[in-house]
Amino acid sequence: GLVRRPTDVVVTISDDRGDVPTYNKKGLDAIIKENQSLGYVIGMLWFKRELPEYAQKYVEMVIKLTADHGPAVSGAHNAIITARAGKDLMSSLASGILTIGPRFGGAISDGAKYFRMAKDSGKTPSEFINYMKRVEKKNIPGIGHRIKSVQNPDVRVVLLKEFVIKNFPKHPYLDYALEVEKLTTSKRNNLILNVDGCIGICFLDLLENADFSPEEKQDIIDSEALNGLFVLGRSIGMMGHIFDQKRQRARLYRQPWDEILYD
Ligand code: ACO
Ligand code: LMR
DSSP states (O other), rough: OOOOOSOOOOOOOOOOOSSOEEEETEEEHHHHHTTTOOHHHHHHHHHSSSOOOOHHHHHHHHHHHOOOOSSSSHHHHHHHHHHHHHTTTHHHHHHHTTTOTTBBBBOHHHHHHHHHHHHHHTOOOHHHHHHHHIIIIIIOTTOOOOOOOOOOOOHHHHHHHHHHHHSOOOOOOHEEEEEHHHHHHHHOOOOOOOOHHHHHHHHHHHHHTOOHOOOOHHHHHTTTTTHHHHHHHHHHHHHHHHHHHHHTTOOOOOOOGGGGGOO
8 A cells, every 4th residue: 555755844834835824723814804813813823722812912021022122122223234334134133033032032932831840949049149159150141131120121021021910810920020130139139030931930920821741842942932032032133123224225334442441
């Protein structure tokens, strides 16, 4: 009889073989007809399920809140410099995206990882802070900001917290993180729960409320899907900056000498 040729690639999220492409088995025509949200589409393609309404809204809020934070931050700066060096859209965007990492925008997944470990293993906030300092010997991902502080709060974090407290059935990880923040800010006023930390930690609450299994949670954290939310959101702003520079026909950027100490 016929023998099925072994496949190299296994795909579990979408299918383009029929008349209508499907996202996690749901026809694109139905998704459009039902006017489903971007949060719904992300749920189907990233997490393989229809997220509850509050979770779809949370995902969309994260995309909007992370879209831009001005021209001075690593990602936008790199994108602007690259565009002004005459490079194309894809190169300029890639240059910006490549700055996203443990210090800037890419601390969401590790924030979720370490706060989950801390809370689930029963560490008190103070034990967690000591553990990060003495055992991991690294800054706590999701804590600290260059310009935001207790006196100059990050409105994005305020909005996220408000949304989660109002709309999530429960939010034990956020509550835990706020206790950690009380201790870190008592040492230094800019060691706030930052936007990366807040997104990742509230996502732990989302996964808990939406009954994801422990293995699914682990996979979502390990795959960097949560950092992916920042990459997706911030790409909107970085492309905006690239178009802005191109529209202005901005010249090649050269850093002024007076901003450099030649030692
Ligand atoms: N956990 C513990 N201690 C910290 C943390 C932290 N997350 N961040 C800074 N500190 C401490 C440092 O150890 C240092 O202490 P010391 O003076 O005793 O040596 C002091 O605070 C100052 O540290 P700097 O690195 O100079 O602080 P800076 O303001 O430049 O750093 C940064 C800002 C990079 C965000 C930092 O707080 C950090 O690494 N945080 C963790 C990574 C993170 O969450 N990044 C995402 C930021 S939000 C975003 O990018 C969208
Ligand atoms: C951002 O969203 O880019 C930041 O929070 C980083 C910053 O320094 O503003």
